[in-house]
Amino acid sequence: MTVLLLVGIVQVATGVQFEVKDGKTNLTCILADLSINFTVPYSNASKQELAKFALPSDAVTNISKSSCGEEDATAPVLLIEFGSSHSLSIRFGRTNTRYQVADLVMSYNLSDKNFFPGSSENGTKTVSTNNTAVSAENGTMYKCINPHVIRMENVTATFHDIKLEAYLKQSNFSQKVSTCSEDVTPTSAPVPTTAPAPVPTTTPAPVPLPEPPAVQYTVNGSHGPCLMVKTGLQMNITYVTKDGKNASYVFNIDSKGVTVEGTCSNTTASLSLSSGSTLLTFNFTQNSSLDVFYLESVAISTDVNGTVFAEHNNTLNYMQTNAHKSFRCNSKQTLQITDRFTVNTYHLQVQAFNLDGNKFLPAVECSLDENGMLVPIVVGAALAGLILIVLIAYLIGRKRSHAGYQTI
Numbered sequence: 001m002t003v004l005l006l007v008g009i010v011q012v013a014t015g016v017q018f019e020v021k022d023g024k025t026n027l028t029c030i031l032a033d034l035s036i037n038f039t040v041p042y043s044n045a046s047k048q049e050l051a052k053f054a055l056p057s058d059a060v061t062n063i064s065k066s067s068c069g070e071e072d073a074t075a076p077v078l079l080i081e082f083g084s085s086h087s088l089s090i091r092f093g094r095t096n097t098r099y100q101v102a103d104l105v106m107s108y109n110l111s112d113k114n115f116f117p118g119s120s121e122n123g124t125k126t127v128s129t130n131n132t133a134v135s136a137e138n139g140t141m142y143k144c145i146n147p148h149v150i151r152m153e154n155v156t157a158t159f160h161d162i163k164l165e166a167y168l169k170q171s172n173f174s175q176k177v178s179t180c181s182e183d184v185t186p187t188s189a190p191v192p193t194t195a196p197a198p199v200p201t202t203t204p205a206p207v208p209l210p211e212p213p214a215v216q217y218t219v220n221g222s223h224g225p226c227l228m229v230k231t232g233l234q235m236n237i238t239y240v241t242k243d244g245k246n247a248s249y250v251f252n253i254d255s256k257g258v259t260v261e262g263t264c265s266n267t268t269a270s271l272s273l274s275s276g277s278t279l280l281t282f283n284f285t286q287n288s289s290l291d292v293f294y295l296e297s298v299a300i301s302t303d304v305n306g307t308v309f310a311e312h313n314n315t316l317n318y319m320q321t322n323a324h325k326s327f328r329c330n331s332k333q334t335l336q337i338t339d340r341f342t343v344n345t346y347h348l349q350v351q352a353f354n355l356d357g358n359k360f361l362p363a364v365e366c367s368l369d370e371n372g373m374l375v376p377i378v379v380g381a382a383l384a385g386l387i388l389i390v391l392i393a394y395l396i397g398r399k400r401s402h403a404g405y406q407t408i
């Protein structure tokens with residue numbers, strides 16, 4: 001009686017435990033102790049709802065669909081079932097020195113009124129990702145106490161208090177632990193022993209990030225490439241810390257592990273980059289009456305210390321460029337998207353819609369670049385000329401729109 005009760009208490013405290021054994025040898029190959037919070041969008045009549053639920057404690061291992069795999073021919077899989085016909089499949093893979101969660105597949109049943117009250121759809125949906133960022137050294141247990149967000153299309157799975165190990169050689173977790181990056185506290189720089197102590201009133205300047213690598217992203221339309229962007233991307237997010245202060249979270253979009261997607265219509269060219277918990281979308285719009293394209297909207301959603309940060313702006317007008325030219329900005333360019341979110345671009349060149357196959361058309365240079373090359377007088381003259389042109393264009397535009405529409 002007491003033993004059972006204790007087991008119950010331990011289960012509540014440590015999440016749900018799963019084990020996969022080899023059918024023939026009866027040896028354990030996967031052990032998992034999981035706590036997962038899911039958020040799943042669904043529609044209720046005309047509204048969008050967000051279902052939030054945790055992996056329930058009565059979740060079980062589907063023994064017949066889980067497997068230890070065969071050497072390196074098939075991978076070990078843990079298939080978890082919970083609630084009414086929901087499942088989560090965790091498939092592993094390995095390299096010489098590490099093993100990782102190769103993909104995560106979730107199926108959820110919208111008919112389950114416990115999780116999806118008032119859902120206007122029945123039936124099962126399946127989402128997946130092969131970008132989990134869960135990886136550990138050979139022969140160690142993967143451990144992650146802090147939230148680790150994994151996005152499967154528009155479903156998020158927040159893993160927390162995780163212990164996980166595959167390719168086990170014994171029936172319990174390894175003693176050695178691989179800690180996830182969320183749990184690693186940054187080690188402070190060693191204090192120089194000879195120099196006098198610095199004045200401790202100001203916080204030390206954060207170590208500047210290296211410049212992000214310039215990567216070329218291409219979106220294909222029905223007639224070949226319809227959007228090409230070559231750039232290094234750096235995100236700068238302002239978030240509120242636990243003690244109510246504003247802090248900046250600056251990170252680069254890496255060249256590796258990024259899933260690139262996009263679509264084009266006649267007037268919109270959309271580029272989506274996703275990596276781990278980060279999803280970033282840039283939409284360019286073509287205005288055929290002005291014969292220009294420009295960046296009209298940017299949206300981000302990412303995980304900042306376990307909290308979802310999501311902001312967007314659909315009324316931007318950046319990098320407006322003649323439709324038959326590309327836009328280039330070698331210098332660092334800062335695009336203010338919202339009060340709390342800016343994007344820094346480096347070595348950027350972009351063209352939307354009228355591409356010549358895989359090539360950029362001749363470039364219009366951003367003013368930041370021009371400033372570096374021309375003498376101030378020329379810049380001044382050019383600016384004066386520009387202002388004049390803009391003014392004339394504006395006046396003509398106003399006159400036209402007056403003729404065409406009633407202004408409000």
Ligand SMILES: *[C@@H]1O[C@H](CO)[C@@H](O)[C@H](O)[C@H]1NC(C)=O
Pocket residue numbers: 026
């Ligand atoms: C596998 O091991 C468990 C205990 O670890 C035992 O109860 C079970 O009978 C074994 N099964 C086979 C097929 O050997």
Ligand SMILES: *[C@@H]1O[C@H](CO)[C@@H](O)[C@H](O)[C@H]1NC(C)=O
Pocket residue numbers: 095096097098138139
């Ligand atoms: C990792 O596992 C593979 C497969 O068992 C093995 O060949 C390799 O030697 C291991 N590496 C280390 C560092 O343990």
Ligand SMILES: *[C@@H]1O[C@H](CO)[C@@H](O)[C@H](O)[C@H]1NC(C)=O
Pocket residue numbers: 044045049117118119
């Ligand atoms: C779903 O919609 C119905 C009616 O349209 C409403 O009664 C119900 O409360 C909604 N459920 C949720 C979770 O909002």
Ligand SMILES: *[C@@H]1O[C@H](CO)[C@@H](O)[C@H](O)[C@H]1NC(C)=O
Pocket residue numbers: 111119120121122
């Ligand atoms: C979903 O299934 C339930 C029970 O079978 C049924 O009452 C309901 O009308 C179905 N809803 C939709 C949108 O098909």
Ligand SMILES: *[C@@H]1O[C@H](CO)[C@@H](O)[C@H](O)[C@H]1NC(C)=O
Pocket residue numbers: 130
């Ligand atoms: C991950 O999935 C995407 C889309 O399903 C696929 O294109 C890509 O090759 C996969 N990457 C790996 C490493 O399996």
Ligand SMILES: *[C@@H]1O[C@H](CO)[C@@H](O)[C@H](O)[C@H]1NC(C)=O
Pocket residue numbers: 037054147158159160306
């Ligand atoms: C998970 O959900 C529970 C209850 O819904 C909440 O108390 C907990 O803070 C959540 N944890 C994370 C890491 O989101």
Ligand SMILES: *[C@@H]1O[C@H](CO)[C@@H](O)[C@H](O)[C@H]1NC(C)=O
Pocket residue numbers: 041048125126127153154
């Ligand atoms: C993701 O959400 C969008 C709109 O919210 C929906 O149309 C789409 O079907 C969802 N995708 C999946 C795989 O559920």
Ligand SMILES: *[C@@H]1O[C@H](CO)[C@@H](O)[C@H](O)[C@H]1NC(C)=O
Pocket residue numbers: 236237238248250342344
């Ligand atoms: C990030 O944004 C903050 C607030 O706007 C600003 O002070 C900081 O200099 C920015 N950092 C970078 C690297 O752009």
Ligand SMILES: *[C@@H]1O[C@H](CO)[C@@H](O)[C@H](O)[C@H]1NC(C)=O
Pocket residue numbers: 186240241242305
């Ligand atoms: C976020 O995590 C960083 C370290 O990764 C820490 O310095 C910072 O205080 C955390 N912020 C919050 C709000 O917990």
Ligand SMILES: *[C@@H]1O[C@H](CO)[C@@H](O)[C@H](O)[C@H]1NC(C)=O
Pocket residue numbers: 266
């Ligand atoms: C898009 O452009 C093509 C070619 O110019 C045209 O045939 C088609 O009707 C346009 N589609 C829309 C939705 O405007």
Ligand SMILES: *[C@@H]1O[C@H](CO)[C@@H](O)[C@H](O)[C@H]1NC(C)=O
Pocket residue numbers: 263268270281282283297298299312313314
């Ligand atoms: C960008 O364009 C795509 C495709 O047209 C659309 O689904 C998405 O909602 C747009 N995003 C924003 C932030 O406007």
Ligand SMILES: *[C@@H]1O[C@H](CO)[C@@H](O)[C@H](O)[C@H]1NC(C)=O
Pocket residue numbers: 312313314315316317336337338339
């Ligand atoms: C979107 O960007 C425009 C132009 O920079 C700005 O005026 C507007 O305030 C922004 N909207 C939001 C929600 O930040």
